[in-house]
Amino acid sequence: MSDQGHEHHSDFVPRRFLLAEFSTPAGLLAGTTKMREGGYKNLDMHSPFPIHGTEEALGLKRPKIPLIVLCGAIAGACIAYSLIYFCNVFDWPLNIGNRPPHGPPANIPITFELAVLLGGGSAFMGFFALAKLPQPYHPIFESDDFARASVDAFFLSVELEPGTDIDRALADIRAAGALSGEIVEESER
Amino acid sequence: MAAPQLDVRDPLEPVALIEGAAGHTDKTINDSLLAHVWRGAGKGWWACFAVALSLLGMLVISISWTLYKGIGTWGNNIPVGWAFGIINFVWWIGIGHAGTLISAILLLFQQKWRTSINRFAEAMTLFAVICALLFPLIHTGRPWFAAYWLLPYPSTNGIWPQFKSPLTWDVFAVSTYFTISLLFWFLGLVPDLAALRDSSQSKMKRTIYGMLAMGFRGSGRHWAEYKWSYVLLAGLSTPLVLSVHTIVSFDFATSVIPGWHTTIFPPYFVAGAVFSGFAMVMTWMIPARRFLGLKHVVTMKHLENMNKIMLVTGMFVSYGYLMEHFIAWYSGDPYEFAQFFYTRMRGPMKGIYWTMIFCNVIVPQIFWSKRWRTSIPVMWFASILINVGMWCERYNIVITSLHRDFIPSKWENYMPTWVDISLFAGTIGLFSTLFLLFLKFIPAVAVTEVKELRHELAHDPTADPVGETH
Numbered sequence: 050m051s052d053q054g055h056e057h058h059s060d061f062v063p064r065r066f067l068l069a070e071f072s073t074p075a076g077l078l079a080g081t082t083k084m085r086e087g088g089y090k091n092l093d094m095h096s097p098f099p100i101h102g103t104e105e106a107l108g109l110k111r112p113k114i115p116l117i118v119l120c121g122a123i124a125g126a127c128i129a130y131s132l133i134y135f136c137n138v139f140d141w142p143l144n145i146g147n148r149p150p151h152g153p154p155a156n157i158p159i160t161f162e163l164a165v166l167l168g169g170g171s172a173f174m175g176f177f178a179l180a181k182l183p184q185p186y187h188p189i190f191e192s193d194d195f196a197r198a199s200v201d202a203f204f205l206s207v208e209l210e211p212g213t214d215i216d217r218a219l220a221d222i223r224a225a226g227a228l229s230g231e232i233v234e235e236s237e238r
Numbered sequence: 239m240a241a242p243q244l245d246v247r248d249p250l251e252p253v254a255l256i257e258g259a260a261g262h263t264d265k266t267i268n269d270s271l272l273a274h275v276w277r278g279a280g281k282g283w284w285a286c287f288a289v290a291l292s293l294l295g296m297l298v299i300s301i302s303w304t305l306y307k308g309i310g311t312w313g314n315n316i317p318v319g320w321a322f323g324i325i326n327f328v329w330w331i332g333i334g335h336a337g338t339l340i341s342a343i344l345l346l347f348q349q350k351w352r353t354s355i356n357r358f359a360e361a362m363t364l365f366a367v368i369c370a371l372l373f374p375l376i377h378t379g380r381p382w383f384a385a386y387w388l389l390p391y392p393s394t395n396g397i398w399p400q401f402k403s404p405l406t407w408d409v410f411a412v413s414t415y416f417t418i419s420l421l422f423w424f425l426g427l428v429p430d431l432a433a434l435r436d437s438s439q440s441k442m443k444r445t446i447y448g449m450l451a452m453g454f455r456g457s458g459r460h461w462a463e464y465k466w467s468y469v470l471l472a473g474l475s476t477p478l479v480l481s482v483h484t485i486v487s488f489d490f491a492t493s494v495i496p497g498w499h500t501t502i503f504p505p506y507f508v509a510g511a512v513f514s515g516f517a518m519v520m521t522w523m524i525p526a527r528r529f530l531g532l533k534h535v536v537t538m539k540h541l542e543n544m545n546k547i548m549l550v551t552g553m554f555v556s557y558g559y560l561m562e563h564f565i566a567w568y569s570g571d572p573y574e575f576a577q578f579f580y581t582r583m584r585g586p587m588k589g590i591y592w593t594m595i596f597c598n599v600i601v602p603q604i605f606w607s608k609r610w611r612t613s614i615p616v617m618w619f620a621s622i623l624i625n626v627g628m629w630c631e632r633y634n635i636v637i638t639s640l641h642r643d644f645i646p647s648k649w650e651n652y653m654p655t656w657v658d659i660s661l662f663a664g665t666i667g668l669f670s671t672l673f674l675l676f677l678k679f680i681p682a683v684a685v686t687e688v689k690e691l692r693h694e695l696a697h698d699p700t701a702d703p704v705g706e707t708h
Contacts, residue, residue: 074693081458094458097264097433098690099465103458114466122474132390136398158407158485161477166414169474173421176467180460183452190455196436198456199429201264201689 063235064188067207067218068195069227074100077203080225081106084207087221091208095189095198114175121171122164129163130156188235195233206233255351256692257534264689267535271685272437274530279678282529287674293667300660301376309379313654318640322658323377325632326665328486329514330370331412332507332628335479336515337363338419341426342475351543353691354535357430357684358526359519360423365672366518367416369665374408376661404488411485418478422471425464428454429686483507490635496577497639500565506558513551513598514628516544520621522673524614526682535683538612545611548624552602555631559599573644581642582634586651590630590638597627 071077077094085092085108092107094100103109133156137143142150177183189195189206198204205227209218219230256262279287304311314321337359344352378384386393387400388409399406431451438444454460487503520541527536566574582591601623605611637652676682 094461095456096458096461097268097456098429098686098693099461100458104462107458107462109459109462112463112466114463114470118467118470118474133401136390137401141396141398152402155402158404158481158488159401159410161481162407162410162414165474165478165481166417169418169421169471169478172467172470172474173425176425176460176463177452179463180457182454182460185448185453187453187455195455199432199436199454200268 061237062211063237065209065213065235066189066233067209067215067222067230068189068192068233069205069222069225069230070194071203071205071226072228074203076226077205078102078106080222080227081205083225084205084222087225089207089218089221090210093206093208095195095202095204095206097199097201100203113179114172117175118168118172121175122168125167126160126164128167129160133159189233191236192231192233194229194231255354255535255537255539256688256695257537262534262692264692267689267692268433268437268685270531270534271681271683271688272434274532274677275434275679275681276437276439280529283674283678286670290667290670290674293663294671295664295667296660297664297668300657300664301372303657304376304661305380309377311655311657313652313658315650317643317648317650318637318652320636320640321652322654322662323373324489324636325629326662327370327373327377328507328632328636329629330366330373330665330669331415331486332483332511332514333518333625334363334366334370334415334419334515335483335508335511336519337361337366338415338475338479339512339515340519341422342472342479345469345472346476350691350694351540353687354532354537354683355519355523355540355544356687357423357426357680358523358682359515360419360426361673361676361680361682362515362519362522363419364416364423365669365676366515367412367419368672369669371412371416372665372668373661404485404492407485408489411482415478415482418471418475422468422475425468425471426684426687427680428452429456430681430684432456433685434681480508483511495639495643496571496573497562497582497635499574500562502558502561502565506555506561509551509554509558510598510628510631513548513555513602514625516548516551517621517624517628520544520548520617521625524618524621526677530677530682532683535688541614541617542611545605545617548621549602549605549611552598552624556599559595577639577642582638585638585642587634587638587641590633594627594630594634597623598631601627 069080071080074096077096078100081092081094082105085106094103094107104112134151137152138150144150194202195204205222205225207218207222209215209232215232219232222230256267312321312323314323337356340352340359341356341363345356375381375384378388385391386395386397388406390399390401399409428451431447432454435444435447435451438447484504484507487507490498491500491503493499523536523541523544527533563578566578582588601620604616604620610616641652642649
């Protein structure tokens with residue numbers, strides 16, 4: 050978020066986005082690649098469903114989720130096993146027929162379940178954390194057209210750095226195959 | 239395949255997953271699948287809802303009575319210490335399994351036909367698990383005192399749950415199952431909630447769906463992580479769903495009661511769970527696809543595939559029955575033999591046994607015939623019979639085994655009380671209420687995934703040239 054002025058709106062510098070619609074997913078991928086190669090930064094695609102090839106077009110790095118899930122699952126397994134071990138061996142050992150207090154096979158189910166619980170939980174929480182959601186307001190929602198991004202439209206958005214030549218950016222995005230192009234500006238809240 | 243006199247079509251002939259796909263765009267799919275959310279509730283919905291609510295009222299009354307008087311109001315007594323509460327627990331949790339199978343396992347196997355039914359089946363999983371969880375909770379008699387032996391927390395008693403007991407494993411398995419199913423379901427729902435937000439007509443609806451959608455904006459950067467998150471949740475759910483009913487079966491298998499003490503229980507329970515779960519999906523899907531106008535995305539192909547799965551899992555279950563009887567004889571254990579060949583087949587509860595055999599072994603065999611597995615009335619009726627049969631199976635396992643164990647002087651018959659029956663009927667009410675609310679407020683089909691599927695199907699034969707020419 051850019052700095053916001055609560056008292057005077059003179060401090061407020063709105064973020065500006067170039068928003069352009071493409072007719073097909075393939076067109077959007079090609080257009081995104083072209084814009085990225087043309088030197089534009091802070092690109093994002095908006096589509097009603099995941100498009101195959103998004104990562105390549107946006108030039109994204111490897112997803113972080115798998116590692117997060119792995120850590121969550123290992124943490125879950127360790128917590129479960131060590132809790133059971135602590136309870137059965139140190140805190141409250143029960144001697145039943147002189148069986149050893151530490152019985153590994155009996156620990157498998159709970160260890161497994163907790164690994165799944167924390168692994169799955171971190172897949173879920175990890176996604177929302179990485180996506181910085183929930184985020185009720187985003188400047189891109191200022192566009193009336195953008196409501197169609199969740200229905201049937203494919204958009205490319207470019208966050209424009211201050212001082213970008215808007216006319217050139219509009220011309221570039223049309224050259225990249227966009228159907229339309231508009232400038233969306235953050236409103237002050 | 240059978241039914242030669244009628245069916246001359248190639249059994250492998252592709253049938254549409256989205257009917258009239260060529261005439262559809264993302265917009266028409268979006269509108270047709272969200273229409274039932276925006277449409278006001280019809281008379282039929284209100285009629286069903288009234289019935290469901292009155293059953294739910296019975297649940298409230300019977301739970302209140304149980305908590306007020308104690309579980310002495312149930313028919314359970316020695317030797318039948320586990321009865322309706324456990325039957326219903328196992329039955330409901332089994333029903334939930336189809337949802338996870340459809341949403342997770344079929345996703346990993348890249349079965350495209352799962353797309354139209356996964357949302358629906360996952361919702362069923364959640365509601366079924368809620369119904370299931372109620373029973374062991376009430377069965378503790380005073381659930382607010384039960385916490386210390388259910389969950390490990392440092393209580394002032396200074397004692398911990400018995401981690402070597404399958405009942406404690408159950409607590410972890412079922413609560414994990416519920417949580418993960420909920421997260422998986424909600425994650426799949428977020429893009430559809432965004433679609434609902436963006437097609438809302440009123441400010442209030444827009445605000446509510448907007449809050450639930452959490453500001454999702456279909457960002458490519460988000461989708462890149464989302465896909466991984468979704469597929470990993472599916473990957474984790476797959477062993478989870480197998481473990482849940484396995485652990486439920488351990489509740490029985492680790493004991494020494496004749497009829498319980500067998501190693502075949504885990505796979506046989508899992509197969510039975512999927513079998514009954516698909517039957518329940520079918521029971522609800524057939525009216526829903528008609529009344530919600532979903533026939534173009536839930537096609538005969540989907541129904542037929544579900545029937546095939548019921549046939550396969552029905553055969554697993556039949557094999558389980560066969561093996562139980564075989565081992566009872568082959569082991570030479572007289573108590574096991576008596577349990578299976580006298581008590582179950584010829585004992586006072588033989589009606590339940592033979593209903594189970596009819597519904598679970600014989601009824602699914604009709605799905606060998608293409609004509610019958612594509613007949614809506616036949617499959618609907620069969621799915622109800624299978625649900626009945628699977629309930630009878632659990633009755634056989636729980637009550638029939640307990641009422642005749644080792645010492646004849648201990649034998650005693652079992653009769654449920656009105657509280658038992660109202661609790662069971664009440665959970666059907668709870669399930670139906672939740673399900674009807676789900677059908678009213680949330681798209682019953684995963685809209686995002688159907689759009690994606692339509693693009694995949696459209697791009698399979700010929701690449702779409704439009705994108706390149708611009």
